[in-house]
Amino acid sequence: MTPLHTPQIPVVVLAGFLGSGKTTLLNHLLRNRAGNRIGVVVNDFGAIEIDAMTVAGQVGSTVSLGNGCLCCAVDASELDDYLATLTRPAARLDVIVIEASGLAEPRELVRMLLASDNPRVRYGGLVEVVDAAEFLGTRERHPEIDRHLAVADLVVLNKTDRVSGAALEAVREAVAATGGGAAVVGAVHGRIDPGLLFDPVLRPEEDDTARQLTFEDLLRDAEDDAGDDADLRADGHAHAGHAHTAYESVSFTSDAPMDPRRLMAFLDSRPPGLYRIKGFTDFGAGDPDHTYVLHAVGGFLRFEPRPWARDEARRTQLVLIGSGIDTDALRRELAACRAPLEPEPAGPAGARVRPDLPDVPQARLDADDELERAMWGVLRHVRRPDED
Numbered sequence: 001m002t003p004l005h006t007p008q009i010p011v012v013v014l015a016g017f018l019g020s021g022k023t024t025l026l027n028h029l030l031r032n033r034a035g036n037r038i039g040v041v042v043n044d045f046g047a048i049e050i051d052a053m054t055v056a057g058q059v060g061s062t063v064s065l066g067n068g069c070l071c072c073a074v075d076a077s078e079l080d081d082y083l084a085t086l087t088r089p090a091a092r093l094d095v096i097v098i099e100a101s102g103l104a105e106p107r108e109l110v111r112m113l114l115a116s117d118n119p120r121v122r123y124g125g126l127v128e129v130v131d132a133a134e135f136l137g138t139r140e141r142h143p144e145i146d147r148h149l150a151v152a153d154l155v156v157l158n159k160t161d162r163v164s165g166a167a168l169e170a171v172r173e174a175v176a177a178t179g180g181g182a183a184v185v186g187a188v189h190g191r192i193d194p195g196l197l198f199d200p201v202l203r204p205e206e207d208d209t210a211r212q213l214t215f216e217d218l219l220r221d222a223e224d225d226a227g228d229d230a231d232l233r234a235d236g237h238a239h240a241g242h243a244h245t246a247y248e249s250v251s252f253t254s255d256a257p258m259d260p261r262r263l264m265a266f267l268d269s270r271p272p273g274l275y276r277i278k279g280f281t282d283f284g285a286g287d288p289d290h291t292y293v294l295h296a297v298g299g300f301l302r303f304e305p306r307p308w309a310r311d312e313a314r315r316t317q318l319v320l321i322g323s324g325i326d327t328d329a330l331r332r333e334l335a336a337c338r339a340p341l342e343p344e345p346a347g348p349a350g351a352r353v354r355p356d357l358p359d360v361p362q363a364r365l366d367a368d369d370e371l372e373r374a375m376w377g378v379l380r381h382v383r384r385p386d387e388d
């Protein structure tokens with residue numbers, strides 16, 4: 001039997017469209033948790049769990065829900081199992097954050113939490129991360145984002161460094177027009193005050209004006225959706241309005257290093273429907289000491305070199321997510337970006353460029369030079385420390 005006053009751990013849902021900055025914000029919270037013990041549930045869309053791998057230093061208190069969309073779990077039992085693990089007293093967690101996949105329907109997650117019969121959890125609010133630079137375009141393609149914002153408790157306008165003051169104002173107005181009344185905070189790299197999420201004062205239970213959803217609200221929403229949706233599944237779970245129904249993902253893994261010039265050519269000509277790419281890239285001899293964390297969001301592209309961990313397998317792992325994409329063609333194109341086994345044929349014979357290395361064949365020197373030049377194309381997309 002559960003004691004009468006079982007302490008309840010707030011469960012915060014962290015949602016937001018693909019690439020808006022959820023993992024970045026989560027990592028910020030984990031680094032600035034001011035003594036709070038945070039449990040994390042990560043739900044990735046795509047077969048390789050890139051997000052789970054990029055959540056900072058969480059040992060034993062991160063669980064990953066793996067491929068697929070949490071909001072489409074047929075029942076909530078998987079989520080309940082994870083919550084049971086995280087809420088066991090030995091874990092001594094103060095708060096649990098669920099990072100939803102960028103294509104999740106946050107209201108489904110909230111519904112599942114409210115329906116959970118785990119006496120140790122209580123719903124702690126919905127945080128929607130918005131990419132200020134991409135928001136207006138994303139909203140045009142996905143008008144349902146308005147509904148997500150309308151039920152949020154806190155809206156984080158992230159990437160304010162990427163927009164002008166006027167553009168930010170336009171995004172603020174668009175968010176306010178959704179009528180949610182959530183607190184709105186601007187942020188760069190998800191750096192918000194953790195107190196905004198963990199401070200119960202923001203969401204007093206008695207305060208009628210707080211945008212905390214009730215179970216009844218959600219049930220009513222579900223019924224409205226069902227009325228709109230032609231393809232309500234037999235289990236009563238409506239999918240047609242979910243962003244992910246239009247999206248597909250491609251997972252790509254290669255133990256052979258990638259050729260920087262070929263990969264850049266692929267990235268520079270990526271089809272417009274390919275909205276999101278994330279993962280780790282091995283450029284082999286191009287930079288033997290680092291793996292390159294790759295993020296593409298809309299037209300934005302960034303590499304972040306990170307030293308290989310001591311026992312880390314040297315490999316490339318990418319997840320591509322888009323709508324209207326030719327997944328087979330993308331897989332083939334990525335496979336063709338692998339570095340050739342032999343060095344590329346050397347240029348025309350001439351004077352040796354490295355007379356100090358007479359034993360190294362000229363073709364090898366030429367290939368090394370070419371590789372170094374090709375890496376410049378990648379390094380152009382690495383953020384400089386002074387750039388924020």
Ligand SMILES: Nc1nc2c(ncn2[C@@H]2O[C@H](COP(=O)(O)OP(=O)(O)OP(=O)(O)O)[C@@H](O)[C@H]2O)c(=O)[nH]1
Nearest residue numbers: 018019020021022023024102158159188189295302
């Ligand atoms: N310029 C800029 N880039 C940012 C900011 N916040 C995040 N990014 C970058 O945006 C990219 C995507 O960030 P993530 O935190 O992985 O986004 P996400 O919402 O977890 O992505 P999905 O899991 O695909 O939905 C990364 O390259 C981040 O470094 C910001 O405030 N400004």
